[in-house]
Amino acid sequence: MKPSSTNTQEVEKSIASTEQAADFAALQAAANEADAAAPGAPAEPVAHVPDLGQEIAGIIKVAVVTLSPMFPSLKRTYTPEVTEAAAGAIAAVCNKHGWMQGGMFGEYGEEIACLAIVGPLAFTTYQGITADMAEAKARDKPAEQIAGPAEPVTAPGSKTVTFGAPAPAEE
Numbered sequence: 001m002k003p004s005s006t007n008t009q010e011v012e013k014s015i016a017s018t019e020q021a022a023d024f025a026a027l028q029a030a031a032n033e034a035d036a037a038a039p040g041a042p043a044e045p046v047a048h049v050p051d052l053g054q055e056i057a058g059i060i061k062v063a064v065v066t067l068s069p070m071f072p073s074l075k076r077t078y079t080p081e082v083t084e085a086a087a088g089a090i091a092a093v094c095n096k097h098g099w100m101q102g103g104m105f106g107e108y109g110e111e112i113a114c115l116a117i118v119g120p121l122a123f124t125t126y127q128g129i130t131a132d133m134a135e136a137k138a139r140d141k142p143a144e145q146i147a148g149p150a151e152p153v154t155a156p157g158s159k160t161v162t163f164g165a166p167a168p169a170e171e
Helices: 005-035 052-067 073-077 080-097 106-139
Strands: none
Touching (some): 052 080, 052 106
């Protein structure tokens, strides 16, 4: 009996898939050997790429905490759930377009984070010192000055000198 053509095709597919599986296993073994080839060699440092969604959520949280003294409604608006949802949506758009793939601020992340913290702190310090100085000035009223009469007081016909007043014109 001669095998049918469908049986022949199935046997050929089976042999092809077996060969592919063997090739794949050989490639995996070679890759594993390459990774484990130098056990005493130091491993290359893996660059830590922060999760963009977590970075954006952190920035939103810092902005809310920084601006909430001026705008108290921000704390009610940007709840943790809203912040996470907004950050995830922003990160998805950034990932789609390839934006900010090296992190939120790239190589200047530390400098920008410092500015984000120290900038508002400096402004708040300036406002506090200005308010302290105004309060101290209002508390320490200037000493009352004793004012003399607006017009010099002289007896009619007398020639007296009054200190602090203009001398009468001679006729």
